[in-house]
Amino acid sequence: MRVLRLARTHRGAVAVLALLVLSACVLVAGLPRTMQAAFDGALRQSLAAAPAYQRDVAVELRSSGPESDLREPAQFASYGEQYRDLVPEPLSDLLDGTGHASAKTYDTPVNGSGGRTYLNLGWLSDGERRVEWAEGRAPGSVGTTRWQGQTVPLYEVGVSAEARDMMGLKVGDLKILGESDFAAVKVVGVFRARDAGDDYWSHNGEILHVTRLQPPGSLDYEHYTTALIADAGLARLSGADRNLSYRWVLPVDAARTGARQVDELDAAVTEFERVLKVRPGLVSGTVVSTGLPGLLDGFRAALATAQTVMFLVLGGLLVVALGVILLAVRLLVDRMDRALSLTRARGGSLRQVAGTGAVLVAAVVGPAAAAGYALSYLFPGPVPPVVHAGPVAVAVAAVAFAAARIAVAHRAPLHERREDVVAARPSARRITLELLVVGLALAGAYLLRTRGTAAGGLDPFLLVVPLALTLAAALITMRCYPYPLRLLVRAAAGGRTAVAFLGLTRAARTGSSGVLPVLILLPALGVSVFASVISGSVASTQRLASWQAVGAPVKITSDRELTAGEVERVRQVPGVARVVPVQLADVQVGHTAERAEVIAVDLAGWRELVAGAPVSLPAPPAADSGIPALVSHELRGRGTFEIGWQSRLTITTRDVVTAVPGFFTEGKFIVLPFDVNPRPVVNALLVSGAADRAALARAVPDARVETQAATLAAIQADPMTGTVSATLLVVTVALAGYALVAVLITLVIGAADRARALSLLRTLGLSDRQARRLTVLEILPMVLVTALVGLGLGLGLPAALGPGIDLSAYAGGLAVGGYDLDLTTPAALAAGLAVVAVLGAYAHAAISRRRDVSAVLRVGDLS
Structure with missing residues (x-):
């Protein structure tokens, strides 16, 4: 049997397979290089920013x-x-x-x-x-x-x-x-x-x-x-x-x-x-x-988290890409089925038949994988081992799957396969194995939340649990999918038209072999939703961290007292909307050597200045008598006590606060009203508006000007943070593309059987419009069910992984928790899949309409 003739005959399927392998190899070999370059850049930046006495x-x-x-x-x-x-x-x-x-x-x-x-x-x-x-x-x-x-x-x-x-x-x-x-x-x-x-x-x-x-x-x-x-x-x-x-x-x-x-x-x-x-x-x-080991330990913690997230999303990308590639291999093998069956019937050995299919697939995926591997060198960065292993794994998996599928299908000459059999009852062994997988996945998620992760680097357990959860969700979906559809079939049976009944019946009767390809959508949707949730949560926490670091849109601080003229110059800078003066000092507590930091500020004015920001400020304390004060935990329980500032002041504790955004996060500190001193000594200003930072710096030349926007940009500019965000975006887009391709290939794989059924129904009076509706009803339920399960899996993964993912290194040091529920990306992906399914169904119905019934139906099909 000539391999080149088979390739020319099925050039469409060959081209699809080659493009899928090429894209997958570019991603699985190129993205790790970019990631490694970002890790190296983050380490260099971390060491360069550290004091030399720690680094050297x-x-x-x-x-x-x-x-x-x-x-x-x-x-x-x-x-x-x-x-x-x-x-x-x-x-x-x-x-x-x-x-x-x-x-x-x-x-x-x-x-x-x-x-x-x-x-x-x-x-x-x-x-x-x-x-x-x-x-x-x-x-x-x-x-x-x-x-x-x-x-x-x-x-x-x-x-x-x-x-x-x-x-x-x-x-x-x-x-x-x-x-x-x-x-x-x-x-x-x-x-x-x-x-x-x-x-x-x-x-x-x-x-x-x-x-x-x-x-x-x-x-x-x-x-x-x-x-x-x-x-x-x-x-x-x-x-x-x-x-x-x-x-x-x-x-x-x-x-x-x-x-x-x-x-x-x-x-x-x-x-x-x-x-x-x-x-x-x-x-x-x-x-x-040397402080180098300590610096490396801090970086190692951030690196382990980055590697974990990257392995999760890239592993999901590889699984989905392999699944789509195997779908394309199945499409090509099914197209060759008649030629291979004829060869087997004429005396060809099983090795010859399986070898022919494997050689054809290898001739397609080999050059495509090599081209993808070569193109990956356009990505900047060093070459970790996975760069070499990824394309090889893709090519080997494709060839092995082709050989195995052909060997199973043609193990006996003229082996008739009953395509009209709906499904076989699963064996007790298979049910037990599937229950074991589901149980182990749930137990792994529970253990991961209770025991945490292994210290000192990447935890393999953290990589296995998401895979097990995805497999468990896929098995549950595959087993439970037909039952709600059968209820809908019963409801549709009493309808006035037969289209809904026929479409839902065909969807409900799809066997495991028909359901399994569509379940590629499950990890695609799950990982993409997980990536979007993680990305959105990191972005919102970064914004919160920048506000907590500065405390206002703009903060101006000085080591000396700011004059009234300087404060007025700041007010006159174009774009300044509001200015809140602040007094900062180091004071004596009581008559001892104990010291505490003090901030005297108009809390009500400050709260108005940051209205709408994610940062929370303490409410102004009630001034029943004396000087009301808010104190840190280290100073709680003292009631009324004295401090030594410009003069001896007696203050009364009204409440305890954990932090003052922009100024204090720990230690001993006190928050007092701005007018606590007879003559305020202003040495800090809180500014709102759209004023230029350089103009504010010129207004007070020797002061430090910090802005929330610049702080946020600095957090986002970290090489590792930027790469994590960019990789999550690329993977999300790639997974969406693979999911859409999986829907299209699934439609093509079942095209022959679907065309035969529609042609038969057209002889019974089925119109073109009804044929399109029937095709949509056959495909859409599985897509929607898988989309919903994938959405739930992606939203549940961050909570399931729990303490295993510490993203604080990418969010300005703040812990990323309470993951944001942003359904924009998942909804868009699910809508895209539904649209592709509908368009594919309509296109297939249009193609089937142009076919001659005699070209589809065999003699005896109408008897």
Whole structure:
């Protein structure tokens, strides 16, 4: 039998099969690449946004005396090279080749300050090219001076401009350090960073800035800073008389990272720590300091959720695509049935007949799958293993199904198949198996909600349960579908016309082989509805998160008091509709060292400003007597108490609030009326309207301007968030297309039997209009029933999966719950299917009308 002749004879079915395989392979091989590229981009963005001291790898050593002191820059360079050589792969591949070393003292008090001022000494391996001198000069040699009858070392140091302003350190000042082992420092210069935004200063912030701390139980603050010393000062530093630590920083290049390296990077950090402990020849006591594992853990949680959602929707897409492809294979095999039966009757072996069909299908799907695989390389991103496996699985499944179907159909020569048999009674074994599947699906959904998901990555259980639920819904639909139709048949039997009775009867008598192809619609509708529900819920939660982060359409905050003129300039900016002033402060609680954050605002005006927004604000407290206050949970139960602000105020607790949108989400805070102070000190503004952000920033140049729209855009701009949303949209559209194709192929598969029945009925007086109605009634019930079941499945999947899907990483940190019930997409899909079914039925009836009855009916059919 010639395969090419069969292909030419059935070129329509061959073309449909090739197009379906091509589209499926493009999607199953291309979308994972886009997903992986988004995962990599999200990891790089996450690491790049993290402070360098968390992202980079540092090796630390505390000096304990002369035997462990490092006094020469060359020693630091030598140890740095050794440490870099010991970093295992793939962590070593991420190091950018730069780095620096430092030596710093810590907890060094200024003599006579009462433990409230600390001036540490710091040496940087490349400090001379990182700073520029605003006053004085760079520090130089180390001398000596006398103090309390002792000769102590005298270091020349340089201090930052911030230390000069906040701690009063001026060029020429001489300070004595220590309470027992004394040293003197002389300020010879004031420096500023050449690039204060460089990641370098994330590791050396104590040199550039002043740290202000309030010890527990104290009302005073302690001030810490680190002064720069020269190489000569390094040669004099020793762990014998100072708290001294050495540090080597190995910067990590975030652009070189990939999501598939997450687990390997964790293992590499652990291995690096182990090697440093056992490596001979290095200074003992070295430890690895890095926040990289913590950053990777946070990303891993978001990645696991993204992978789960992606595997669910892409798995559903693959199942539906395979189902439609198998329908197309069935269409092609059924078209070849007469030729194959003739070959079998003439002595052809079962292997020859099945092999011929399999070769024809392979000749179609092989090149189509290869073309789809090649086209997938147009998608950006790396190549995960599923890119190679997906097209192969599609081609193998199509060929195997063709061979199996032909082998079963032609296992005996001239095997007559009774097409008029409605259905066989299912065996007890089959019923038991189907009940087992349904029971396991329900039990899996229950366990998933009760036990949660496995920690530490993708949970296979989370992937199996949706598949089991879909299969269970399909089995229930297939078994229960005929029964309500038979009730309708009984009702239609008493009607005046026979069309409704005949159409519903044919629909109710459809056997399992006829119902099964249409059930491809079930996972298509279920997954598409699930994707639309997830997408809509994430979008609404993103909007809520942006409002909770800002608290108003626009929020303007400043570290100083805003003048009346500045507030008026904001009011005059074009597009500003309303301005609510706010006072923010850090106050003393009672007469103790306890502190709390305070916001004084007109809550009624604020509520009017955000009317219609999804954010909820507390109601203004009743002012029966005294100053009413809303307090956080940490301050509840105190009744009436005092706070120290501009003056001593006595406030009365009226209610407890969990958060104040735009300002407080945790900790100790208090909400007070705006007029609580005799003279309000406004340092924040809440603005509504359509004003330009740049214009507002020009009105108050040194203030921070945040907008709800920009915050929402930042949440949506995350690479992983954007890819999840885009993939959900693409999958929804693709599933809708496959569902429509499944309806059309189902109509074509049953076309011959349907044409024969309509031709027979036309000999009995059936009109063309009645023939079209009959065809619609035959097809439409199954489509509508499957659409309703698929809709219910898609709406139920988010609730069934429950805690297994944590989408907070894509919604600004807020948990996505109470999934929105948006029926727009499902209703449009169901309507589209119904329209296609009606149009297909009408087209088929029109084609059947043009056929000659003698070309359809055989001799004896009318007897």
